[in-house]
Amino acid sequence: MQTYLAPYVHYPTNCAAEAFAAYGKVFGAEPVILRGTDMPGGTPPGAEELVVHAQLKTDDFTLYGSDDCMGTQTPMQGFEVCIFADDTAQTRGWFEQLSADGAEVHVPLAEQPWGSVYGQFTDRFGLTWAFNLDTPGT
Numbered sequence: 001m002q003t004y005l006a007p008y009v010h011y012p013t014n015c016a017a018e019a020f021a022a023y024g025k026v027f028g029a030e031p032v033i034l035r036g037t038d039m040p041g042g043t044p045p046g047a048e049e050l051v052v053h054a055q056l057k058t059d060d061f062t063l064y065g066s067d068d069c070m071g072t073q074t075p076m077q078g079f080e081v082c083i084f085a086d087d088t089a090q091t092r093g094w095f096e097q098l099s100a101d102g103a104e105v106h107v108p109l110a111e112q113p114w115g116s117v118y119g120q121f122t123d124r125f126g127l128t129w130a131f132n133l134d135t136p137g138t
Contacts, residue, residue: 007081009065009127012073016051016065019125023056023063026097031056036069043069080120080128088117088133095119095131109133 011019020031034053036043043052050067063081085091095109102124109119109131117133 004062006062006064007079009063009076009081010068010073011051011065011125012068012075013126014050014067015125016054016067019123019127020051020054020056020063020065022125023098026094027056027058029056029058044071076126076128080130082130082132084132084134086134091117091131091133095121095129098123098129 009016009019017033020033023029024031032053032055033051036048036050036052039052042048043050047067047069050069052066052069054065056063061083083091083094085094092109099105099119099121103121105119105121106128107118107120109117112118118131120128120130122128
């Protein structure tokens with residue numbers, strides 16, 4: 001039996017399809033998108049075209065998400081998606097691509113006092129990411 005933890009992000013601005021398309025391009029994976037019209041039994045009125053479930057599965061992690069189909073979500077806060085990697089070029093590429101185009105960089109990707117390379121930003125969709133480049137001894 002395998003157990004794993006995966007973030008499930010609810011987008012209060014109803015941009016899950018656009019976000020997962022962008023993440024798919026960066027991480028080289030095709031997102032699976034289910035809209036209200038795909039669900040048996042229907043969805044609340046006005047939510048027919050909203051994303052009720054999205055999945056982005058890579059070789060290393062899975063990210064899930066949805067739009068705010070019930071109209072109850074608040075802005076994202078209090079968490080971040082952390083990626084730990086050991087490939088410098090790949091990590092820098094991910095950080096640069098995801099932090100472009102309207103992101104707010106909180107910590108530029110750089111060596112930190114504790115010895116590893118770390119960076120953090122909130123992307124244009126409101127999701128905060130942290131990238132950690134694993135280095136020996138950190």
